[in-house]
Amino acid sequence: MPAPIRLRELIRTIRTARTQAEEREMIQKECAAIRSSFREEDNTYRCRNVAKLLYMHMLGYPAHFGQLECLKLIASQKFTDKRIGYLGAMLLLDERQDVHLLMTNCIKNDLNHSTQYVQGLALCTLGCMGSSEMCRDLAGEVEKLLKTSNSYLRKKAALCAVHVIRKVPELMEMFLPATKNLLSEKNHGVLHTSVVLLTEMCERSPDMLAHFRKLVPQLVRILKNLIMSGYSPEHDVSGISDPFLQVRILRLLRILGKSDDDSSEAMNDILAQVATNTETSKNVGNAILYETVLTIMDIKSESGLRVLAINILGRFLLNNDKNIRYVALTSLLKTVQTDHNAVQRHRSTIVDCLKDLDVSIKRRAMELSFALVNGNNIRGMMKELLYFLDSCDPEFKADCASGVFLAAEKYAPSKRWHIDTIMRVLTTAGSYVRDDSVPNLIQLITNSVEMHAYTVQRLYKALLDDISQQPLVQVASWCIGEYGDLLVSGQCEEEEPIQVTEDEVLDVLEGLLVSNLSTPVTRGYALTAIMKLSTRFSSVNRIKKVVSIYGSSIDVELQQRAVEYNALFKKYDHMRPALLERMPIMEKTATNGPTEIVQTNGETEPSVVEAKHPPPVTQPANQANDLLDLLGGNDVVPVIQTTMPTKPASAGGELLDLLGDLSLSGAPAPAPAPSVPTSQPSFLLDGLSSQPLFNDIAAAGIPPMTAYSKNGLKIDFTFERANPNPNIAVITIHASNSTEADMTDFVFQAAVPKTFQLQLLSPSSNVVPALNQGTVTQVIRVLNLQKQQLRMRIKLTYTHKGSPVQDLAEVNNFPPQSWQ
Amino acid sequence: MIKAILIFNNHGKPRLIRFYQYFAEDMQQQIIRETFHLVSKRDDNVCNFLEGGSLIGGSDYKLIYRHYATLYFVFCVDSSESELGILDLIQVFVETLDKCFENVCELDLIFHMDKVHYILQEVVMGGMVLETNMNEIVAQVEVQNRMEKSEVSVQCQPVAELISG
Numbered sequence: 001m002p003a004p005i006r007l008r009e010l011i012r013t014i015r016t017a018r019t020q021a022e023e024r025e026m027i028q029k030e031c032a033a034i035r036s037s038f039r040e041e042d043n044t045y046r047c048r049n050v051a052k053l054l055y056m057h058m059l060g061y062p063a064h065f066g067q068l069e070c071l072k073l074i075a076s077q078k079f080t081d082k083r084i085g086y087l088g089a090m091l092l093l094d095e096r097q098d099v100h101l102l103m104t105n106c107i108k109n110d111l112n113h114s115t116q117y118v119q120g121l122a123l124c125t126l127g128c129m130g131s132s133e134m135c136r137d138l139a140g141e142v143e144k145l146l147k148t149s150n151s152y153l154r155k156k157a158a159l160c161a162v163h164v165i166r167k168v169p170e171l172m173e174m175f176l177p178a179t180k181n182l183l184s185e186k187n188h189g190v191l192h193t194s195v196v197l198l199t200e201m202c203e204r205s206p207d208m209l210a211h212f213r214k215l216v217p218q219l220v221r222i223l224k225n226l227i228m229s230g231y232s233p234e235h236d237v238s239g240i241s242d243p244f245l246q247v248r249i250l251r252l253l254r255i256l257g258k259s260d261d262d263s264s265e266a267m268n269d270i271l272a273q274v275a276t277n278t279e280t281s282k283n284v285g286n287a288i289l290y291e292t293v294l295t296i297m298d299i300k301s302e303s304g305l306r307v308l309a310i311n312i313l314g315r316f317l318l319n320n321d322k323n324i325r326y327v328a329l330t331s332l333l334k335t336v337q338t339d340h341n342a343v344q345r346h347r348s349t350i351v352d353c354l355k356d357l358d359v360s361i362k363r364r365a366m367e368l369s370f371a372l373v374n375g376n377n378i379r380g381m382m383k384e385l386l387y388f389l390d391s392c393d394p395e396f397k398a399d400c401a402s403g404v405f406l407a408a409e410k411y412a413p414s415k416r417w418h419i420d421t422i423m424r425v426l427t428t429a430g431s432y433v434r435d436d437s438v439p440n441l442i443q444l445i446t447n448s449v450e451m452h453a454y455t456v457q458r459l460y461k462a463l464l465d466d467i468s469q470q471p472l473v474q475v476a477s478w479c480i481g482e483y484g485d486l487l488v489s490g491q492c493e494e495e496e497p498i499q500v501t502e503d504e505v506l507d508v509l510e511g512l513l514v515s516n517l518s519t520p521v522t523r524g525y526a527l528t529a530i531m532k533l534s535t536r537f538s539s540v541n542r543i544k545k546v547v548s549i550y551g552s553s554i555d556v557e558l559q560q561r562a563v564e565y566n567a568l569f570k571k572y573d574h575m576r577p578a579l580l581e582r583m584p585i586m587e588k589t590a591t592n593g594p595t596e597i598v599q600t601n602g603e604t605e606p607s608v609v610e611a612k613h614p615p616p617v618t619q620p621a622n623q624a625n626d627l628l629d630l631l632g633g634n635d636v637v638p639v640i641q642t643t644m645p646t647k648p649a650s651a652g653g654e655l656l657d658l659l660g661d662l663s664l665s666g667a668p669a670p671a672p673a674p675s676v677p678t679s680q681p682s683f684l685l686d687g688l689s690s691q692p693l694f695n696d697i698a699a700a701g702i703p704p705m706t707a708y709s710k711n712g713l714k715i716d717f718t719f720e721r722a723n724p725n726p727n728i729a730v731i732t733i734h735a736s737n738s739t740e741a742d743m744t745d746f747v748f749q750a751a752v753p754k755t756f757q758l759q760l761l762s763p764s765s766n767v768v769p770a771l772n773q774g775t776v777t778q779v780i781r782v783l784n785l786q787k788q789q790l791r792m793r794i795k796l797t798y799t800h801k802g803s804p805v806q807d808l809a810e811v812n813n814f815p816p817q818s819w820q
Numbered sequence: 821m822i823k824a825i826l827i828f829n830n831h832g833k834p835r836l837i838r839f840y841q842y843f844a845e846d847m848q849q850q851i852i853r854e855t856f857h858l859v860s861k862r863d864d865n866v867c868n869f870l871e872g873g874s875l876i877g878g879s880d881y882k883l884i885y886r887h888y889a890t891l892y893f894v895f896c897v898d899s900s901e902s903e904l905g906i907l908d909l910i911q912v913f914v915e916t917l918d919k920c921f922e923n924v925c926e927l928d929l930i931f932h933m934d935k936v937h938y939i940l941q942e943v944v945m946g947g948m949v950l951e952t953n954m955n956e957i958v959a960q961v962e963v964q965n966r967m968e969k970s971e972v973s974v975q976c977q978p979v980a981e982l983i984s985g
Contacts, residue, residue, distance in 0.1 A: 060834075060849040358867050
């Protein structure tokens with residue numbers, strides 16, 4: 001069999017291949033030759049074959065059949081064989097293959113070899129890919145070599161020890177004695193790797209960290225020698241003495257000095273010295289300065305030193321070298337939290353970096369700029385950042401937009417400015433804005449009441465220009481739906497009002513519905529907006545037509561909405577104004593019960609219609625359910641009224657009708673009403689008629705009061721505090737009748753200001769017997785979270801001597817203890 | 821810690837590949853392709869640091885590279901290494917290659933892949949920096965090369981052609 005070709009022959013051959021297929025063919029041929037050569041167990045050519053195999057492996061071809069051959073090479077006596085064998089093992093093997101364990105014995109022998117280079121090879125291999133088993137077996141050998149005086153071996157042993165510690169952390173203790181005099185070495189290679197070893201040990205174990213703190217003076221001394229030693233040709237790199245070692249020592253000092261006052265104190269001088277004496281004309285000097293700055297910022301350094309560090313970073317920012325600017329921005333980002341004022345001084349330079357061509361620098365400058373924004377510089381910074389948003393790459397736009405929103409929210413100097421900024425972002429980077437910002441923006445716009453006209457006008461104009469950016473379109477359609485009336489009435493104060501007709505507005509919204517650019521979500525917004533305009537515009541017929549068309553839309557969401565809106569037009573037209581009212585101001589906090597419900601109602605109007613509950617009643621019902629859950633009762637009839645001063649009278653009238661229906665016989669009213677149990681279980685009645693439910697709870701000594709007394713009907717209030725929740729005041733009304741005739745069909749209703757929640761339980765009966773022969777009692781529960789003065793408006797209806805009587809009264813004379 | 825050292829040319833052909841963490845073979849090739857793609861896009865006047873691609877990465881890893889004539893030298897490192905320090909290290913490595921090969925060029929790396937590995941072994945071991953003194957590295961490599969040569973010369977003549985070079 002002819003001798004296998006040499007490596008360079010193979011390489012030459014492969015380079016002549018003109019296509020990938022040709023190359024593959026050549027390699028396959030050679031692989032076959034190598035395989036047969038391996039089978040022949042040829043010792044002389046094995047190293048050559050493995051070398052070729054490694055080359056082919058680098059090009060991406062499979063070479064696993066050479067793994068065992070590497071082991072055979074390692075076991076050979078020849079240095080040449082061992083060299084390529086170990087290399088092959090490191091490139092082809094790893095601990096996942098069982099084969100690697102076979103190496104253990106060879107490595108052990110080689111660690112004790114007479115030739116240091118063989119020992120070096122063994123250490124290298126163990127330190128690169130030794131598995132935990134191997135490390136455990138051979139740690140002792142490594143430890144021995146760590147103590148040798150041979151610097152070549154010592155430095156390799158140190159790095160090998162690092163690998164052993166990483167694989168088997170429990171063995172760390174074993175290497176402790178050997179570290180004792182590592183730092184007194186003169187050889188820089190050993191020093192360097194020793195510092196690496198010490199660093200690794202300190203990072204892994206707080207005990208080691210404490211133990212090695214005593215080395216700080218020694219480290220400081222070594223560093224000092226390096227700086228002061230003058231020119232030393234062996235370690236010189238561009239005129240600086242062993243910069244790599246300096247950087248390593250600085251890093252170790254950083255770890256040792258962190259959160260330790262004494263060590264930090266000991267380092268202050270040398271750090272100042274390094275910071276001021278290092279030459280900055282070449283990269284090596286800057287590398288050292290950079291490490292020094294990081295160390296100063298991390299340890300407990302004195303403030304003068306910190307200012308020095310930040311100034312160095314500031315100088316870095318002005319450096320022409322991009323790499324220096326990059327590391328400066330990265331470090332400033334780390335320190336901006338702790339040394340905010342010092343970094344602020346460099347703000348203008350940082351903002352200039354936004355215009356840099358380099359993508360990495362731009363990103364860091366952007367993050368840093370957002371970190372530096374505060375109430376004072378918001379206007380200037382925002383100008384720069386918006387300009388950046390216009391011109392930056394798409395990958396930045398989402399982050400930049402979110403950052404702008406956050407900053408604007410925190411520091412906006414005026415509402416108008418805030419709205420303008422948002423508009424600017426939406427129009428320039430509208431399609432990159434994150435999805436969750438749409439509801440946030442809507443909430444913001446709702447809350448800036450005085451800006452509604454201005455906002456809707458600007459959004460409308462933006463829509464006319466461009467309907468492709470979905471977040472913009474969604475926010476705009478929502479606003480037009482809400483404030484369309486302001487738009488057509490031309491009421492804007494802030495800028496020149498535009499003349500828009502209702503038809504034009506509807507054209508735009510209908511355009512959104514049919515456009516290919518609109519996503520289903522956007523279409524939903526548009527349809528709801530059109531629906532809302534039915535109460536604000538006069539062209540109701542057009543809207544009805546649009547809505548009915550979409551009742552057969554393929555999109556299920558749109559179809560459902562359209563069908564429900566249709567139903568609203570046809571069957572529940574009287575409820576439409578109340579439903580489509582202006583949204584009240586939304587609070588963001590989740591803990592505030594009522595407003596949270598308002599918010600969800602607003603955004604899911606269709607589901608509200610579906611449930612057939614008018615919103616004003618549903619939300620109190622939900623609150624009532626909460627209260628009921630609190631108090632454990634679930635058979636009581638929730639009857640709530642919350643008076644909202646802006647509510648149109650018709651809606652209020654409906655509510656009273658509902659309540660009237662409810663409290664009578666409980667027959668289901670024609671208008672939808674919360675389904676309530678109509679028959680009261682007897683035990684409740686018993687409970688109610690005898691004493692107030694919470695009699696056992698301490699009455700807290702609140703005096704009773706007379707709330708109403710007229711025409712023979714007297715209503716007294718007595719108070720208890722509900723123990724589970726001290727904010728709830730439990731009032732029991734006692735209605736008595738001093739006239740000669742009974743008062744039948746007696747209904748007591750109560751309403752409280754918006755800040756309260758009221759729950760009316762069912763009365764003991766609806767007949768107030770004449771001549772004070774008995775009382776009708778009813779329990780009212782009032783939740784008074786804000787501890788405001790309790791006021792109540794009551795309405796009484798009853799039939800007396802055949803004729804219906806109705807009366808309204810205000811109750812203002814609540815004793816202070818009842819609501820404090 | 822250095823996770824990988826990659827040397828490839830302007831067309832993406834690998835000249836030296838060294839991973840200090842286990843990756844399957846096809847993964848290795850994918851990483852090489854992805855890294856080449858990221859690095860070759862870069863202009864010459866931007867900074868030498870890149871966030872690593874998704875394959876080799878996590879967020880802690882950076883690519884630090886230098887472009888010398890027709891070759892890219894790329895080191896993939898984590899945050900425990902100083903970025904500027906690694907730049908210097910690449911410089912030291914290239915200068916060492918220069919000393920060992922007498923005006924090193926791409927062809928030297930092509931035909932002496934194993935020798936380049938041996939030199940690298942004296943600079944970086946197990947993903948950590950071992951020696952940065954150029955003269956020291958060169959001296960050690962020379963001794964080992966001489967050992968190889970001497971082993972061959974004690975055997976008969978034809979065998980002298982055994983070793984690749």
